[in-house]
Amino acid sequence: MRETLNMSTCRTLGLALAVGLLTAGAAAAGYEDCLVCHTGGVLGDPRMDVDEARYGASIHGLIGISCTDCHSALAGVTDFPHEPSGRPDCSMCHADASEAIERAAHRSGTPDAPNCWTCHGGHDVAPVSDEASRVAPLNQPSTCLACHADASLAGAHGMQVREPGEAFELSVHYQALKEGNPAAPTCTTCHGAHDNLSHNDPASPIARANVADTCGMCHGDVGEKFARGVHGTELAAGDPNVPTCTGCHAEHAIRAHDDPASPVFAANIARTCSHCHDDETLTAQYGLASARMRTFMGSFHGVANRFGQITVANCASCHGAHDILPSTNAHSRIHPSNLQATCGSCHPQAGANFATGKIHVQDTREDNFWAWLVKRLYLTMISGVIGMFAIFIAVDLWWRWRTGRSEGRSA
């Protein structure tokens, strides 16, 4: 099954030596003895068979751990057939992992909780570094999804994300994993492995308050910027509504910002920001200007963006992405003293006039009186002129009908 031993396996051999010495006494009975019965359907139940080659290739087999090292209740048993051995206790060797799991969502006693071997495999247990391991980065999604993609389990345990696997497969993280990027995250990178916790638990790495730090493990510079921005500072202050990383980038289906399906793709970002900034309740609650989408769509930037012209300015072009600050903050890109420079990043000829007047124009009387007036004048004029045309045409048709004049030359 496996021809090569990788580096990590070799390192583990050192540990195996120690384990071997400790268990030397109990290991007196080699697994050849057990395999007298546990093979070839001798016991009448194939589940009770142990594939010797498979076990021999596993990390435990390779380092010479014997059957009774794990099935310790059977050590020294001489009366066969023996009583059921009960569940093996991995904590004898893997104490850290066992302790971690007892603090986590998968702790023993939780209904439907997995055992060690649910994720790591039983007799074929392999280290994470082994590509064939069930917990190797690229295999983790399918291992976790054995339960987490199960709708009945998800429903029973209040797991809100119903199809995390499908979403994750769309993500830039999964793409990087497939391409063999060793830094690419898999399930446990963000959720924790043995110590994983529900996002509702404040200690969870995916709890609202911790998401930015979790993402920041890899995206450190972004994390720092986010902490400086208004979303980050409000989040740190415990605000329940501001977005954290996943609010804009999605959770499992995180795509690259230049992927047209990404919520932060240039053509989509206005819609993403509008989820909150066009929300009358939220904007009123925070005293923010509303109708950001409508006013953006009233600008050339907005219309061009709506038709897929992504080189025009979107929300992030002027407001920043992670380090968004209110216009009252002197460091903000949209602070009056910085506007010329902000506009100037696309419009090098931008003069002082770029910074005069509002960008998100609401054409209300207060925002721009002349625009408001001109709009009303035009609406009046257009309805007046078109109304006159309609009246004239109606009278002309009435006259033609009345006098029977339909042919020009007939008069």
Added chain:
Amino acid sequence: MMGHGETDAGAPGLSVRPEIADDEVFIRMTAHQRAQHVVLMMSFTALVITGLPLILPGLRAWDFLPAGPEIFWWRSTIHRTAGAILIAVSLWHVGYVMATGEGSRYFREMLPKLLDARQLVEAFMHKLGLMEWLYQRGIMKEFMDARPWWRFRDAPQYGKYNWIEKFEYLAVVWGNLVMILTGLALWFFEAAFALFPKPVLDVFKLVHGFEALLAFLAILIWHMYNVHFNPEVFPGNRMWLDGRITGAMLRHHHPAWYREIEAERRERRRLRAALEFFEGRQGADDDGAPETDHGPGSPRDAGGFGPKRRDPDT
């Protein structure tokens, strides 16, 4: 506006043949004017189509456009190209009006007069028929007997260009001026920003959009009715293609102009008779009539009055 005989057979005693035959063809729009109209029409249409997405970006219909930045690039490029063509034809027209006799005559004829306002009222009231209806019932009869104009019994006697045509022409002049000025400011917005603060450019943008909407609706409703859907011309007046109008159409639609040509020809015939009388005495060397720049084979130029062309048989 003097006579009212619609089938005037010419000056009594000279001929029973009408001065203007019903099937005689007049050129009402010269080839040059038709070319200007076609260039204007095509650039206007392209501008409306490529400008509409900016006015109504939320329209569901746009969802059927292919995705990607190319479509908007084409929109912008076509809009600006068509804008440049519209500017070019507008400048050409200004040159035509200022530098050519035909153009300046055309412009002067297009200027509105008090008569046009009067004929607008006459056309409306005559077609409405309200006053005549009242008169027939004896209501306000004394008033209308004393002031016959108020009965609006007769249709207005239009000259070469009536109030509808003048209104459309002046609307195009005004509209083009507004659209070109605001359009240039939006096209070269970085330069415009050097001159105006943003609130002013916001007004320019608003004006560009609303003026375009007004122009589009005016063309769609008013112009299309008058030249296309009006039962009188349906399924369409071909004048914009061949510039031709018949004597019958002229008498019917532009009676005042018809009578002017009629009177002019009658006058010219008298003059020719007088000249023949002189030539018979002295030998022919000069007919005394000013010449035009039209060759003898060209169609009659309905735009000119007065003895301005020599008949080939003279």
